[in-house]
Amino acid sequence: MEKWKKITSSHLFLPVFALALLLIFNAFATPGFFSIEVQNGQLFGRIIDILNRASILIVLSMGMTFVIATGGIDISQGSVIAISGAVCCYLIGGATDGTAQMPLFVACLAAVAVCAVCGVWNGFLVSKLKIQPMVATLILMTAGRGIAMLITEGQNITVYYKPFTYIGNSIPGSPLPTTIYIAAAVVLLVVLIQKKTSVGMFVQAVGINAEAARRTGLNVTAIIFIMYIFSGMCAGVAGLMESSMIAAADPNNAGLNMEMDAILSVALGGTLLTGGRFYIGGSIIGAITIQTLTTTLYALGVSSEQLPVYKAAVVILICLLQSEKFKKIIERKSLNQKKAVKQV
Amino acid sequence: MKKNRILAAILAGAMTLSLAACGGGSSAEGESTDGEKSASDIVLGFAQVGAESEWRTANTDNIKQAAEDAGITLQFSDAQQKQENQIKAIRSFIASDVDVISFCPIVETGWDTVLQEAKDAGIPVILVDRGVTADPSLYVTHISADALQEGAKAFNWIDEYMHEQNKTPRGGGDQFQIAILEGTVGSSVAADRLEGFKNAMSESQNAAQYNIIASQTGEYTRAKGKEVMESFLKSDGDKIDILFSCNDDMALGAIQAIEAAGIKPGEDIVIVSIDAAKGSFNAMIEGKMNCAVEHTPNLGEILMETAVKIVNGEDVPATIEVEEGIFPADIAEQELPNRTY
Structure with a gap:
């Protein structure tokens, strides 16, 4: 009983519970949901699809988690994804004979560097100029797609250079899509930094009370600044995966509304949008939950018009499950019931 | 004045x-x-x-x-x-x-x-x-x-092609299974292309030979086209004979998904899209797509x-x-x- 209570009171319990519910539902509703086959030496199945696409969201939500933990928000991530894809595809070039103008490595590095600069811009506005994070990042959210369009000259650049597609798909011979490795690497990096340094604690301190943190001697400005840069770089990496997945730069649609999904995965993971305590594991589960939901609805063949309604309904349900108030109401009810039983 | x-x-x-x-x-x-x-x-x-x-x-x-x-x-x-x-x-x-x-x-x-x-x-x-x-x-x-016409043309071409090539349904039976990638919900052109296609299908004398097995929006983008096609393939990968895509981009995304599933686009699955932009021509030259219906500028x-x-x-x-x-x-x-x- 004690053990059970310990499990249920863990902050990861509800996110995992929600995901488990979705998966259990699928086990009955979607035949072959869990089946994984081997095709050309690669694993092939819905679960792999989910992990493949959730990887992009996981990387994105890592950056978002830290920004939100400082009490901020970064709604420019989606546009930065478009910029990243545009820079990378532009540098590699759309030669139909499958050659690259520039080595893949250089192009990717340049794309992430440009996105880091986007993060510097956001960080500068938020931490130095003290503009509200929502407003500050709104600038790049609107301008970002324009920048991406400028880079690609308004066209979608299709890349025929084969190795570019390895980032978002599989490297020949690897059983799993590369995206999963990349997401794992980013998560590992974040966890290592959190465990080995005090960065996590600093971020939390800033998020709970920036003024108090400053008085204890923390360089609040620098901490916030760095978190926005990190968020930009995460969006950059996500942008590489996203554009590699379709082997093209699509400035109009790449990462469209994805920042909202990232915020949602952070929220589903139990991190409060007001900042302070944050849960890396929760954000990862949140990201997987969102992708599982999308895949589930596709698998069920829900019609296009109704898709958003179902999505919203499930999200409301999950948020409700996690709300403290709702929990209390339920607890009180069960308490009352127990009392009633005793009185009888 | x-x-x-x-x-x-x-x-x-x-x-x-x-x-x-x-x-x-x-x-x-x-x-x-x-x-x-x-x-x-x-x-x-x-x-x-x-x-x-x-x-x-x-x-x-x-x-x-x-x-x-x-x-x-x-x-x-x-x-x-x-x-x-x-x-x-x-x-x-x-x-x-x-x-x-x-x-x-x-x-x-x-x-x-x-x-x-x-x-x-x-x-x-x-x-x-x-x-x-x-x-x-x-x-x-x-x-x-005329977007209605474009949809109708797509179906009529498919109907002709399937008979010309003496294709038989991959999953057995006597019906060709069609998967459709729809355009953005709420766009009148998207709705008309789909309606035109479906009308032409129901009016066709061969209507009984076709069945729409899956239809879902791919939001006119490559990324969504690929994601939705992946899902189609997981459910009915061994049955789908025809893919009708309401624009080129979704078809290009879907082609990648089909290849990843070890199926030959353009051969195992006949692919037709609307727009006929350069991208679809490159795909057709590579033999991965069968037909593009023009939406002319x-x-x-x-x-x-x-x-x-x-x-x-x-x-x-x-x-x-x-x-x-x-x-x-x-x-x-x-x-x-x-x-x-």
Whole structure:
């Protein structure tokens, strides 16, 4: 009983519970949901699809988690994804004979560097100029797609250079899509930094009370600044995966509304949008939950018009499950019931 | 305003005169001499949406080129995707008293006032591409591509091709299984393409041979097209015979998903999409796609012809539909150099 209570009171319990519910539902509703086959030496199945696409969201939500933990928000991530894809595809070039103008490595590095600069811009506005994070990042959210369009000259650049597609798909011979490795690497990096340094604690301190943190001697400005840069770089990496997945730069649609999904995965993971305590594991589960939901609805063949309604309904349900108030109401009810039983 | 009225009266007079000249028609050679205005005298004011896609860019280039070829003086305005800019442009066309006004409406509503102003000034208006909800008496004609037709063409080509190639359903049975990638929900073109396809299917004498096994929106993007196709393949990968995609981009994404699943696009699954942009031609040349139905941006030539006709008082139909081509894979390579978008 004690053990059970310990499990249920863990902050990861509800996110995992929600995901488990979705998966259990699928086990009955979607035949072959869990089946994984081997095709050309690669694993092939819905679960792999989910992990493949959730990887992009996981990387994105890592950056978002830290920004939100400082009490901020970064709604420019989606546009930065478009910029990243545009820079990378532009540098590699759309030669139909499958050659690259520039080595893949250089192009990717340049794309992430440009996105880091986007993060510097956001960080500068938020931490130095003290503009509200929502407003500050709104600038790049609107301008970002324009920048991406400028880079690609308004066209979608299709890349025929084969190795570019390895980032978002599989490297020949690897059983799993590369995206999963990349997401794992980013998560590992974040966890290592959190465990080995005090960065996590600093971020939390800033998020709970920036003024108090400053008085204890923390360089609040620098901490916030760095978190926005990190968020930009995460969006950059996500942008590489996203554009590699379709082997093209699509400035109009790449990462469209994805920042909202990232915020949602952070929220589903139990991190409060007001900042302070944050849960890396929760954000990862949140990201997987969102992708599982999308895949589930596709698998069920829900019609296009109704898709958003179902999505919203499930999200409301999950948020409700996690709300403290709702929990209390339920607890009180069960308490009352127990009392009633005793009185009888 | 008064000046405009007078001008309008004169113009109307000139129109009736030229009409009379046409009606007389006895002197076939003398047409271009007195009453008739030749193309080089015509000033056309054109308000474009703005650069939003490759298609739109091709559309703009085509209209400019067509005006130059026809010798029509073009006053071109780029609205940068804002309706108020387009309205301003139309007002300035009225003020500078052009012969014909034409524009691609950014949205369907809110045009009544400015169209009435043009009508009061006696300047005929031609709509290009998208339509408006305003009273049809406020404009002369609407030149557009018919999305219903595009969908129907796609189905009819598939039907012919399946029989020509003696294809049999991959999953056994006697029905070909069709997967559809729909366009963005709420877009009228997307709905029409789908409706056209489905209508053609139910009206076909071979209707019983086809079954739509999956249909879902891919939001007109490559990424979603790929994701949705992946899902289709997980459920019915061994059964799908035909993929109909409401635009090229989704088809290109779907092709990647099909390849990843170890199925041959263009062979195992027959793929047809609408747009016929360069990307789909490259895919057809590689043998990964079977047919592209054109959604043409080349509305310039017919616009110029119509403008000349209207200025000379000839009757034009209330809607003009453009001829659009069908490009099967076997002619893709020779057609690619002709593609402008």
